[in-house]
Amino acid sequence: MSRIVLAFRAFFASLLDGSKSAAIKAVLSGVALQKSDAVEKLQRDIARPVVSPPARSEAITLLAALQREARLVDLVKQPLANFSDEQIGAAARTVLGDCQKVLDRFFGLELLADAPEGSDCDVPAGYDPGRYKLSGRVEGSGPFHGQLIHPGWHATTVKLPEWTGSKDAALIIAPAEVEIA
Numbered sequence: 001m002s003r004i005v006l007a008f009r010a011f012f013a014s015l016l017d018g019s020k021s022a023a024i025k026a027v028l029s030g031v032a033l034q035k036s037d038a039v040e041k042l043q044r045d046i047a048r049p050v051v052s053p054p055a056r057s058e059a060i061t062l063l064a065a066l067q068r069e070a071r072l073v074d075l076v077k078q079p080l081a082n083f084s085d086e087q088i089g090a091a092a093r094t095v096l097g098d099c100q101k102v103l104d105r106f107f108g109l110e111l112l113a114d115a116p117e118g119s120d121c122d123v124p125a126g127y128d129p130g131r132y133k134l135s136g137r138v139e140g141s142g143p144f145h146g147q148l149i150h151p152g153w154h155a156t157t158v159k160l161p162e163w164t165g166s167k168d169a170a171l172i173i174a175p176a177e178v179e180i181a
Helices: 003-016 018-028 037-047 058-070 072-077 085-107
Strands: 109-111 120-123 144-147 153-155
Touching (some): 072 085
Antiparallel strands (some): 109 153, 120 144
16 A cells, blocks of 8 residues: 555544544654554554545436436427427427536536628638538648538537446436335
């Protein structure tokens, strides 16, 4: 075990448990410790491996938030043939508004190009292909002049919540809901 990890574990053990603090103080001052329950517990705690939280895909975290706060999966998985266009539109309006709130909170979405669709757009020579997608007659290395078809989006931040659930639940999008009578 690295000394840094050991130092942190000793720090928090000392901070959170008075008997461990006393044992660590005694060891640091060179006092020989008698084998006591506190010393044995300290030795077990120091030897215990650090357990990292279970892994979960960030995509699952995002999808779970979109389901929890906007019911997106419910809307997408619904057999739409059973509903009128008006019913689908009314449901979509609510779901899409709630999805927008989730995406703005997690990613701070902003338009990449600050111009309306259909307006003139200049693309510099040596442009980043991740920033611009060119179509039509693209010849040479630029600069280019064209019409903005879509302004694009970029995230100003990424703030996905940290997964704290169990390993077995890491792929759960939404838990089954059961009302007990």
